Amino acid sequence: MLSLSVENLSVSFPGLDAPVLVIDDLKIAAGEHVAVTGGSGSGKSTFINMVTGLDRTASGNIFWNGQDIARLSEGARDRWRAEHVGLVMQDFHLFQGLSAVDNVLLPARLSRVADRAMTDRAHELLSSVGLSRPNQKIDTMSRGEMQRVAIARALLRRPGVVVADEPTASLDGASGEAVGKLLLEMAASAGSTLIVVSHDQTLIDRLDRRLTLAAGRIKTDTKAGERAQ
Numbered sequence: 170m171l172s173l174s175v176e177n178l179s180v181s182f183p184g185l186d187a188p189v190l191v192i193d194d195l196k197i198a199a200g201e202h203v204a205v206t207g208g209s210g211s212g213k214s215t216f217i218n219m220v221t222g223l224d225r226t227a228s229g230n231i232f233w234n235g236q237d238i239a240r241l242s243e244g245a246r247d248r249w250r251a252e253h254v255g256l257v258m259q260d261f262h263l264f265q266g267l268s269a270v271d272n273v274l275l276p277a278r279l280s281r282v283a284d285r286a287m288t289d290r291a292h293e294l295l296s297s298v299g300l301s302r303p304n305q306k307i308d309t310m311s312r313g314e315m316q317r318v319a320i321a322r323a324l325l326r327r328p329g330v331v332v333a334d335e336p337t338a339s340l341d342g343a344s345g346e347a348v349g350k351l352l353l354e355m356a357a358s359a360g361s362t363l364i365v366v367s368h369d370q371t372l373i374d375r376l377d378r379r380l381t382l383a384a385g386r387i388k389t390d391t392k393a394g395e396r397a398q
């Protein structure tokens with residue numbers, strides 16, 4: 170389980186007058202389940218890219234359990250992310266020619282940490298997300314089934330944090346609802362902190378806290394049950 174502390178973060182791109190993301194002080198507790206919302210261009214993807222170390226900031230600190238990933242080299246950030254972050258993306262990012270179980274194991278194989286126990290866990294996870302055919306090829310699966318594979322893959326290494334970017338946006342209502350519920354249950358059982366960028370109100374309502382971004386700043390920060398200011 171990882172806690173996040175963002176301090177004095179300012180992200181700018183060349184040619185723009187103002188920074189696209191400014192966060193002076195944000196804390197997310199270990200195990201907390203947080204929704205990130207906001208209009209197009211409000212900074213959601215930039216936020217995700219920063220806290221997962223996909224991109225680097227020249228200004229500010231991003232501490233996960235006290236370790237500042239903003240100060241790591243690109244290679245060290247990639248290794249940190251492979252070990253600590255489970256990513257679930259809107260469009261799955263799965264390999265079509267491979268089976269479900271091979272997709273779940275692929276990142277661990279690339280990091281050379283896949284062993285017998287991890288293979289067993291991959292099968293258990295696929296069963297937990299309701300998939301009974303681990304050898305089914307991805308290209309024959311429904312979109313909802315693909316997202317279940319992506320959730321199993323994200324959870325394989327019991328990551329300290331699961332980060333999901335619009336995980337239900339490309340699914341229809343019933344499938345999206347089932348996948349959203351599953352994501353929460355799986356993150357809770359692995360003890361992972363969860364950060365979900367979403368506009369899916371049903372999913373947002375299930376989370377502990379909602380951050381709303383506007384023009385690159387946190388406009389509201391509300392706990393479940395509180396009304397937005």
Ligand SMILES: Nc1ncnc2c1ncn2[C@@H]1O[C@H](COP(=O)(O)OP(=O)(O)OP(=O)(O)O)[C@@H](O)[C@H]1O
Binds near residue numbers: 182183212214
């Ligand atoms: N590499 C870049 N160079 C210049 N501007 C960028 C770059 N990346 C993002 N931006 C700008 O930063 C702002 C925030 O973008 P970001 O992608 O984080 O928004 P978002 O909230 O995820 O939007 P959406 O919901 O449309 O995906 C936008 O105005 C975008 O044009």
